[in-house]
Amino acid sequence: VSVRKRVVKIFRDVCLTQPSFSRIPDICSRLLRRIHDEESIRKLVLETFQQLWFSPSRSQQDVRQRVQTIIDVLVDAQKQNYTWLENLVKEFLHTNDKQSIDDKKKVREQRKDVLKAIQDIVDELVESILKIESANDQVSSNKMVATFIALYALGKAKPENVLPHVSTIVEYLNIKCTSYNDNIIVQYVAKILEFTVSTIVEYLNIKCTSYNDNIIVQYVAKILEFTVPLMKSASASIIYSLEGSLTKLLLVSGQLVIHSSIACLSAVIRLSKNTQLVKDVFVRYHCKF
Known part of the structure; x- marks a missing residue:
């Protein structure tokens, strides 16, 4: 155990002092294999990755280096599984009710740093997608897959970080699937959009008590209008939630929101084939007047 701990510490020092080392x-891939070792080693490995990727970044170049390393590690780990990054994030955001007040305070501060680092990484991942796309070879294809996997794993931690990039991400649902990697990309894009749409849907339910509230709801509906038709694999719960929220909007909102709500609901119904809802909404809306 002591030997492994020394090796982990050496690896950690190399990673932190020479982040651009080829x-x-x-090294990161090897460290990840030790994450299920006994507690002392596991703790050391987690601390290493927190300092390496999920601590406050010093510069944009620092963020780029983190993203490049994450992508490279994911490419290397494709032969194993894709879940390690998601599990790593869960470890850093996990809270324990049995902790002391001081420990809880420390965890809250750590959580803020982790979420800020994730936001920076998500933004840079989207930039990376656009850069990688310009190259057309197997290496770039593997990196593109890894980038979307990273975006999924990190975006789940706080879907709001992905919202500004929905219009960019949604375009990749339309790629022509001519290879295994293309199919993986589309699969992860659909997954990303599903948890992002789940977050957006919540904004449809805000109480519109001001002009700004109406504007927010209007644009949420517009975002969903172009996003939903591409989500052919959306879960039934998402579709049901959308139908309910949009129907409610049609019945209680003013003219500012109604047009966007109708367009969005039409997109949802084309996906769900729930034609009965059209009749029900028409009858209920007609009865209002």
């Missing part, structure tokens, strides 16, 4: 992705 062997960093390989």
